[in-house]
Amino acid sequence: MWNGEIETLCREHMREIQTKRLKSVVRRCYENVPHYRESLDSHGVSPDDIRSLDDLVKLPFTYKNDLRDHYPFDLFAAPRRDIVRIHASSGTTGKPIAVGYTRADIELWAECVARSLACAGVTSDDIIQIAYGYGLFTGGLGLHYGAEKLGTTVVPISGGNTKRQVMLMRDFGVTALACTPSFAAYMAEEMRDSGFLAEDFKLRIGIFGAEPWSQSMRHEIESKLNLCAVDIYGLTEILGPGVSCECPYQCGLHVFEDHFLPEIIDPDTEELLPEGEIGELVFTTLTKEAAPVIRFRTRDLSRLYYEPCACGRTLVRMERIMGRTDDMLIIRGVNVFPSQVEAVLLSVGDVDPHYQLIADRSARHMDDLEIRVEMSEALFNDEIRKIEDVEVNMRKEIESALGISVKVKLVEPKTLPRSEGKAKRVVDRRDL
Amino acid sequence: MKVKQVSIFLENRQGRLAAVTMVLGSNDINIRAFSVADTADFGVVRLIVNDPNRACDILRANGFMVTMTDVLAVEVPDKPGGLAYILEILQKARLNIEYLYAFVEKRSDNALVIFRLEDIDTALKVFQENNVCLAPSKEVYQL
Numbered sequence: 404m405w406n407g408e409i410e411t412l413c414r415e416h417m418r419e420i421q422t423k424r425l426k427s428v429v430r431r432c433y434e435n436v437p438h439y440r441e442s443l444d445s446h447g448v449s450p451d452d453i454r455s456l457d458d459l460v461k462l463p464f465t466y467k468n469d470l471r472d473h474y475p476f477d478l479f480a481a482p483r484r485d486i487v488r489i490h491a492s493s494g495t496t497g498k499p500i501a502v503g504y505t506r507a508d509i510e511l512w513a514e515c516v517a518r519s520l521a522c523a524g525v526t527s528d529d530i531i532q533i534a535y536g537y538g539l540f541t542g543g544l545g546l547h548y549g550a551e552k553l554g555t556t557v558v559p560i561s562g563g564n565t566k567r568q569v570m571l572m573r574d575f576g577v578t579a580l581a582c583t584p585s586f587a588a589y590m591a592e593e594m595r596d597s598g599f600l601a602e603d604f605k606l607r608i609g610i611f612g613a614e615p616w617s618q619s620m621r622h623e624i625e626s627k628l629n630l631c632a633v634d635i636y637g638l639t640e641i642l643g644p645g646v647s648c649e650c651p652y653q654c655g656l657h658v659f660e661d662h663f664l665p666e667i668i669d670p671d672t673e674e675l676l677p678e679g680e681i682g683e684l685v686f687t688t689l690t691k692e693a694a695p696v697i698r699f700r701t702r703d704l705s706r707l708y709y710e711p712c713a714c715g716r717t718l719v720r721m722e723r724i725m726g727r728t729d730d731m732l733i734i735r736g737v738n739v740f741p742s743q744v745e746a747v748l749l750s751v752g753d754v755d756p757h758y759q760l761i762a763d764r765s766a767r768h769m770d771d772l773e774i775r776v777e778m779s780e781a782l783f784n785d786e787i788r789k790i791e792d793v794e795v796n797m798r799k800e801i802e803s804a805l806g807i808s809v810k811v812k813l814v815e816p817k818t819l820p821r822s823e824g825k826a827k828r829v830v831d832r833r834d835l
Numbered sequence: 836m837k838v839k840q841v842s843i844f845l846e847n848r849q850g851r852l853a854a855v856t857m858v859l860g861s862n863d864i865n866i867r868a869f870s871v872a873d874t875a876d877f878g879v880v881r882l883i884v885n886d887p888n889r890a891c892d893i894l895r896a897n898g899f900m901v902t903m904t905d906v907l908a909v910e911v912p913d914k915p916g917g918l919a920y921i922l923e924i925l926q927k928a929r930l931n932i933e934y935l936y937a938f939v940e941k942r943s944d945n946a947l948v949i950f951r952l953e954d955i956d957t958a959l960k961v962f963q964e965n966n967v968c969l970a971p972s973k974e975v976y977q978l
Contacts, residue, residue: 778844778900785842785904785951786933787872787879812876815846817898 405521405553406514409661410716414709417717420661422456424689429453429462432695435480438473439697459666459687460675464698467500470640475501481693491539492639492738499539502639503693509548511690512642515659516549519648522657522716523610523633525579527554532572534582534590535613535736536562541643542613542736546581549645555579562586565593572604579608583736584616584624584632588768591627601629610635612644613736615724617834620768621653634723640699641686647721652713655720662690665721666698667707670728681706683728684721702728730829732762734770737807741828744774747800751793752781759819764833773810774801777819836959837905838972839887840949843880844900847873855880858897864890867978868949870936881936883908883949885976905955908938908975910945910968917946921967928961930954940978942970947978 404410412420430450432439443449446463453461470478479486486503504512525531531550535542543561550557558575560568562582568590571577580587587609594604606628612635625632636656637644646663647656658665663686667676670683684701688694704726711717732739741760748756757777765771774797776782782793790813798811820827845851852871859866859882868883884890887903894901911917925932931953938947947970952958962969970978 780900780902783844783900783902785840785879785881785902787874790844790877790879791874813844814877815844815851815898816900818846 404716405518410518410522410657410718412661412717414717417660418456421664421689422454424661425456425459425664425687426450426453428687428689428691428695429697431480432697436478438469438478456664459664459698462687462698464673464685464700465696466700467640467702470500470502470696471498474498476503478696479503479693480695481505486693488544489539490541490544490639490643492541500640505692508691508693511662512545512645513548513552515642515645515662516545517552518549518659519635519645520546520549520553520555520579520610522648522650522714523579523635524608524631524651525550525553525555525610529578529608530556530558530575531579531581531610532558532560532568532575532577534560534562534568534580534586535644540736541637541639542583545637545643545645546610550581565590566597569593569597569599572606573599576605578605579610580606580628580630581610581635583613584611584620585614585735585764585769587611587624587628587632588620591624592767595627601627604629606630609633610648612636614733614770615726615833619834620764623768636721636724638701638703640696641688641701642691646686649723650712650714650716654712655708655722657712657716657718658707658721660719662688664689665707665719667705670700670702676706678709679706681722681725684724702731704728726831732760732772732829732831734762734772734805734807737805739772739805739807743804744801747797747804748776751797751800753779755779757816757819759828759830761830762833770833771810772805772807773812775812775814775819777816778813779816782813836907836969836971837955838883838908838949838970838975840904840906840951841882841884841887841890841894842902842904843882843894845878845880847875847877852878852880855894855899858893858899859884859890862889862893864893867940867976868936868938868947870934870949872934881934881949881951883938883975887976904951907950907952907955907958907962908970908972909948909950909962910942910970911948913941913944913946918948921948924961924965924967925952925958928957930958930961938978942974942978947975 488504491499537543609632633649635648637646647658666685667682676682684703684705705721708720759775761773865885933951
C-alpha cells in the first residue's frame, strides 16, 4: 500500500478527518467563490451549519453546467498566480470546462495516482507504459506524475500508433499498461495480427479507465494480454484519474475518500440512498485548493460498499460504473453529447434534424459511434454522388466537433424511434 | 420537352422497393421506366410515371423522401452505334451526363433513353441542332 495508514484507517477516524476537511472546504468555497456563496445563501445554508458528515445533505449540488457557466476560471478558489496547471475536458457545444491545479493539488493528485497504482499491484520495479493521451486530457499527465511518485519506470508514449506501442512494449519489457480498456483490447489484436504471443511480453498489470467496460471485456483483455486488469476511475471535474481504483481482488474500486467524499443519490428525487443501492455518484472534494467542488453530480451510476476489502483496505468501495444518468456517451474516453451532433446538423443545412447516436462495440472491442440522420428535403438530391458528399461533409464536421471518428448513415424519414414526441437520441448497445 | 422524373430515397434494406411500388400500384400510378442507383447503405429509385405530380404527393403522404427532377427522353436509333452517336454529340458539346437508363418500350423504331444531364437547357439546344428526336413528356408518361 502506498499510504497504509490512511488506506486501512478505521471508519471512525476516517469520518473525523472527513468532517474536519468538509467544514474547511465548505468555508473556503463560501469565502472565495461567488457561485458557492450565492448557492449556499439561496439554500439558506451557512458554513457554520456544517458540523458533521450528516450535514452534507444540506448543501446544494454542483452540476456540470455550473462548471460550464463559470468557464474558464470563475469557480477557482485559489488566486490565479497559485495555479500551476490547467486541464480541460470537452464540452457540449464546443465550450469545454477548465480545471485548475495548485502545486499542492498536483502533489495530491500524484499521491492518489500512486495509491491507485500501488493498489493495482504496481511497484517501483515495474515499467509502466502510459498510453493515455497527454495534454489537456487528464489521463496521460495524471497517471504520469503518480507513476513517477511511486518510482515506477515511466514510458510516456501517449495514445495512438498501435504498432509502435506494441514494439516498445516488447522491446522495453513493459510490465504495466495504462490506457482505456478499448485501446488495450485493440493493442491485443494488433499483437496477434503481428504474430506475437502473450509470452513475448512481460505485461502483468493493466490499469484501465476513462470509459465504462464490462466484466466479460475484462476477462477477454486479461486472457489476451496475460495480465491482471483493474479499473481506475476519475473525472476532470473532481481530479482526473485516481479518484478510486481497484485492487487485484477486483471487487469494487477503493475510493480515496480522505480526499473525495462519495455519496449515492436517487438522480430523480435527489435523496441520499443507503449503502448498496444503485444511484448517481456524487463527489465532494475535501482537499483540493484550486478547483474544489461541493456535491458534484457525476451522472455516473454506481453503488457503495463500506465493509473492508480482502486486500486490507478499509476505504469505501464503489461498484464499477454501471451506466449514465443522462444521454451522454463516453466513446473511447471522449464525452459525446447529442446536442453537439445536432449543432453540426443544423450548420450543414438540415433544418429540423432527426438523428440518433448509436454506440456499439466492435469485435475488436473498439467503441464505434454511428450517427443516423433522417433524410430531409434540404439534404436530398437525386444524385447518389451528391448524397454521398452530404454524408462525408456531415461526418467530417461531426468528427471535428466531437474529436472522434464516427460513421454517418442517412435513413428514411420517420424511421428513427420517437416516444411521446420526444426523440430517443442515444442508443448504447455496448454490453457494459 | 423536359420529362419529370420522380426520385425516391430508400434505405438499402429488405422490402423498401416493394413498399414504393405497392403504394404507387394501389393508387393507379403506372411506372413507365425506372432505374435504381445504390450504395451499401442507401439507394435512389428514379421513376418515369404516368402522373409525376400526383405520384410525388402520394409518396410524400406515405412518408417517403421524394424529389422531382427534369430529364430528357432521347430517341436513340435502335441499331449498332446508335447510342454512340448520341453520346458523341454530347461529348463534342462538352456536356456531362449524370446518369442514363433505357425504356423497355420503343417509340416508333427508336429506343428511348432517359438522360439526366448537368446542363439540361444547353443539352436540349444541342440535341435540337443535331436533329436528335426527343420524346414529348406527355407521350412519355403514356407510353
